[in-house]
Amino acid sequence: MYPKEFHFTKDHEWVKVEGDEATVGITDFAQKQLGDVVYVELPAVGTTLDIHQTIGVVESVKAVSDIYSPVSGEVVAVNEGLNDSPEKLNQDPHGQGWIIRLRLKNKGDLEKLMTAGDYEKFLEGLTS
Numbered sequence: 001m002y003p004k005e006f007h008f009t010k011d012h013e014w015v016k017v018e019g020d021e022a023t024v025g026i027t028d029f030a031q032k033q034l035g036d037v038v039y040v041e042l043p044a045v046g047t048t049l050d051i052h053q054t055i056g057v058v059e060s061v062k063a064v065s066d067i068y069s070p071v072s073g074e075v076v077a078v079n080e081g082l083n084d085s086p087e088k089l090n091q092d093p094h095g096q097g098w099i100i101r102l103r104l105k106n107k108g109d110l111e112k113l114m115t116a117g118d119y120e121k122f123l124e125g126l127t128s
Contacts, residue, residue: 038059079096
């Protein structure tokens with residue numbers, strides 16, 4: 001179910017690396033837990049983030065949740081489409097619902113993250 005080329009956090013963020021850039025979003029599990037997303041707060045392009053630093057906030061009909069950066073780097077793009085259509089996080093969390101793109105500071109950050117298989121096992125532990 002979860003894309004094999006992605007890496008995952010215990011906070012339910014995902015990261016997909018292409019070259020020296022990483023795309024970050026929230027997982028399908030996270031969007032289901034949140035319910036209907038009504039607002040997404042995005043960081044400014046040029047913002048430098050450390051691992052586990054807050055990227056922004058997702059507001060849903062159920063809750064307000066911080067989003068954390070799974071890797072360190074500089075924000076090179078934000079998904080402006082979420083400003084007008086935050087529901088993309090619910091509809092396509094692993095695709096059009098991406099949140100930011102970072103220029104990676106340290107590819108070694110990825111070693112601290114889970115593979116898709118590890119993340120699925122982690123989720124089993126939460127739901128059993």
